[in-house]
Amino acid sequence: MTSNNMEYLTIALPKGKLFGLSADLLAKIGYTAEDLSEKSRKLVITNEEKKIRFIISKTADVPTYVEYGAADIGVIGKDVLLESGKDVYELLDLGFGKCHLMMAVDKNHKRAKLSDYAHTRVATKFPHIAEKFFNSKGMQMEFIKLNGSIELGPIVGLSESIVDIVETGTTLRENNLEEIAFIMDATARLICNRVSFKLKFDRIHQMTEDLRKILEMAK
Amino acid sequence: MENRDMVLEIPYGTRDFLPREAAGKRAIEAAIAEEFNLWGYDEIVTPTVEFLDTLTMGNGSNLEPHMFKLFDKNNRTMALRYEMTTPIARVAASRMKEDKLPLKLSYISSVFRYEQAQTGRQCEFHQAGVELLGSDKATADAEIIALAISALKKTGLNDFIICLGQVDFINGLMKQCGLSSKEMGKIRAAIENRDLVGLNAIADKADISDDARSMVKEIPLLHGNREVLKKAYSMVNNEQSRKALDNLSEICNLLEAYGVSEYITFDLGVIRDFSYYTGMVFEAYTPELGYPLCGGGRYDNMLTNFGTDMSATGFAFGIERVMLALERHGLKAPETQRDVYVAFAPGREPEAIKAVQKLRMAGEACEMAMGPSTEQDAEEYRAGKGYQQLIFVK
Numbered sequence: 001m002t003s004n005n006m007e008y009l010t011i012a013l014p015k016g017k018l019f020g021l022s023a024d025l026l027a028k029i030g031y032t033a034e035d036l037s038e039k040s041r042k043l044v045i046t047n048e049e050k051k052i053r054f055i056i057s058k059t060a061d062v063p064t065y066v067e068y069g070a071a072d073i074g075v076i077g078k079d080v081l082l083e084s085g086k087d088v089y090e091l092l093d094l095g096f097g098k099c100h101l102m103m104a105v106d107k108n109h110k111r112a113k114l115s116d117y118a119h120t121r122v123a124t125k126f127p128h129i130a131e132k133f134f135n136s137k138g139m140q141m142e143f144i145k146l147n148g149s150i151e152l153g154p155i156v157g158l159s160e161s162i163v164d165i166v167e168t169g170t171t172l173r174e175n176n177l178e179e180i181a182f183i184m185d186a187t188a189r190l191i192c193n194r195v196s197f198k199l200k201f202d203r204i205h206q207m208t209e210d211l212r213k214i215l216e217m218a219k
Numbered sequence: 220m221e222n223r224d225m226v227l228e229i230p231y232g233t234r235d236f237l238p239r240e241a242a243g244k245r246a247i248e249a250a251i252a253e254e255f256n257l258w259g260y261d262e263i264v265t266p267t268v269e270f271l272d273t274l275t276m277g278n279g280s281n282l283e284p285h286m287f288k289l290f291d292k293n294n295r296t297m298a299l300r301y302e303m304t305t306p307i308a309r310v311a312a313s314r315m316k317e318d319k320l321p322l323k324l325s326y327i328s329s330v331f332r333y334e335q336a337q338t339g340r341q342c343e344f345h346q347a348g349v350e351l352l353g354s355d356k357a358t359a360d361a362e363i364i365a366l367a368i369s370a371l372k373k374t375g376l377n378d379f380i381i382c383l384g385q386v387d388f389i390n391g392l393m394k395q396c397g398l399s400s401k402e403m404g405k406i407r408a409a410i411e412n413r414d415l416v417g418l419n420a421i422a423d424k425a426d427i428s429d430d431a432r433s434m435v436k437e438i439p440l441l442h443g444n445r446e447v448l449k450k451a452y453s454m455v456n457n458e459q460s461r462k463a464l465d466n467l468s469e470i471c472n473l474l475e476a477y478g479v480s481e482y483i484t485f486d487l488g489v490i491r492d493f494s495y496y497t498g499m500v501f502e503a504y505t506p507e508l509g510y511p512l513c514g515g516g517r518y519d520n521m522l523t524n525f526g527t528d529m530s531a532t533g534f535a536f537g538i539e540r541v542m543l544a545l546e547r548h549g550l551k552a553p554e555t556q557r558d559v560y561v562a563f564a565p566g567r568e569p570e571a572i573k574a575v576q577k578l579r580m581a582g583e584a585c586e587m588a589m590g591p592s593t594e595q596d597a598e599e600y601r602a603g604k605g606y607q608q609l610i611f612v613k
Binding site for chain 1: 380382506511
């Protein structure tokens with residue numbers, strides 16, 4: 001239905017905390033639709049007048065929709081994008097959804113050096129990024145893939161450490177965890193299918209520039 | 220899970236082409252092969268498996284992890300061919316070294332890549348392509364592009380564009396900007412990874428003039444008709460970039476003569492592999508398919524790795540992707556011809572065989588029954604299999 005359709009521009013938005021921020025930002029440049037809401041029962045919401053379609057999907061699926069061309073454009077956190085390893089254009093840093101990816105351990109059982117954690121278990125939602133990070137430190141780890149509440153890992157003895165995103169650090173503190181290594185910063189990104197970027201260049205370029213202006217005004 | 224009837228699996232990333240699909244594939248390949256032949260390209264067949272060292276000579280270290288490897292009996296590492304350009308370069312630099320240049324070679328073969336299966340690309344997939352070796356002229360590049368367009372059209376596709384760029388434009392531009400070689404490496408990586416956010420960040424951090432900064436940021440956005448070449452020309456003042464643009468301009472003039480310029484979009488951000496391509500590069504895109512159909516370009520340094528200095532240019536496209544694009548555009552690959560079903564009454568085999576052989580000699584596609592039947596059963600079978608006509612030998 002949607003894939004690389006020349007008439008419409010299809011935008012994939014992630015459910016969750018990035019949804020509202022993305023929808024608001026896009027609305028400022030006129031990219032919106034009636035009933036565009038995270039709670040919408042419709043999975044595809046169309047603005048016939050402007051020839052825009054929105055797909056609302058699970059966060060981790062946005063890069064997949066875009067890579068395959070089922071959506072032309074997507075909004076997604078850099079962390080999820082990098083973890084997915086999908087081949088898409090990264091057009092714009094949208095600035096919001098700021099967080100960073102780090103490694104944290106149980107405060108009370110902290111070891112002296114990072115390398116003391118080699119060959120221990122690490123719980124994470126980001127096994128690919130984590131593996132790259134530990135490889136760069138010459139460390140082999142045992143990765144335990146979790147899908148949420150990563151902080152539980154060390155508390156219940158599932159793992160010695162976690163690799164996760166942190167915004168304010170409150171959750172870490174509340175769970176008696178301490179950050180011991182910074183991995184990368186992440187913000188929301190505007191991504192684009194590699195064929196759409198060529199076939200619909202003018203429209204997508206205009207959209208990116210309009211967004212860039214809005215973001216610069218907000219600075 | 221419930222224990223179902225035994226299913227015989229096939230290895231990850233491989234597929235069967237059942238008769239209908241196989242017929243579609245064959246029809247596309249036949250159309251392409253005919254076109255390659257019409258343009259004076261000779262087909263070449265190389266081994267499916269070669270020594271890993273040969274296949275990774277030059278830029279292969281990136282590819283090595285994605286190759287299917289095996290050992291020969293002396294434990295030398297071999298690999299299934301990853302693409303066809305390297306094997307052809309090997310042949311050109313060795314066994315065909317004395318041949319008169321230019322060499323114009325074509326292939327339609329399977330290639331193997333150990334990676335996540337994606338749209339129209341399993342680990343084993345099929346490529347059709349050509350290599351033009353021994354000419355550094357724009358005429359050669361234009362012929363390659365025009366042939367790619369022509370071959371794609373022969374498959375039945377019409378709705379596609381070719382985005383045409385030039386690696387040297389970017390190389391010259393980066394030198395002009397006064398970037399360090401480390402920064403250039405980062406910029407190349409960002410462009411190859413389609414990371415425009417990263418590209419802008421590197422430009423912002425680099426110790427270069429504001430003009431240079433905006434020039435670097437502009438690279439992926441130089442997209443459009445011939446006006447883009449003019450714009451790019453006025454942007455840069457170094458010889459390397461301007462030569463690259465002159466080269467594109469010359470190619471474009473020739474493509475106009477071929478009557479295919481309507482398919483061409485200039486895009487100086489089209490980059491395939493920097494370590495490999497040395498001149499013009501292009502990709503073909505079609506709606507309804509999120510991946511490129513076809514890619515190619517000039518790679519003048521590759522044969523040096525095999526001990527022969529020879530300029531080269533070529534392209535390859537994915538047969539499965541073409542099949543998928545045809546399907547999504549609602550275009551059918553040509554159907555197999557099914558003319559006559561020959562059936563017979565008990566004891567009439569010899570007459571039926573004579574009848575069917577006569578028809579085949581006359582060029583009719585026939586199937587013969589494998590046992591006697593009634594005329595009514597034969598008619599049912601004919602209709603089910605889609606033959607035009609039933610001949611029943613009474």
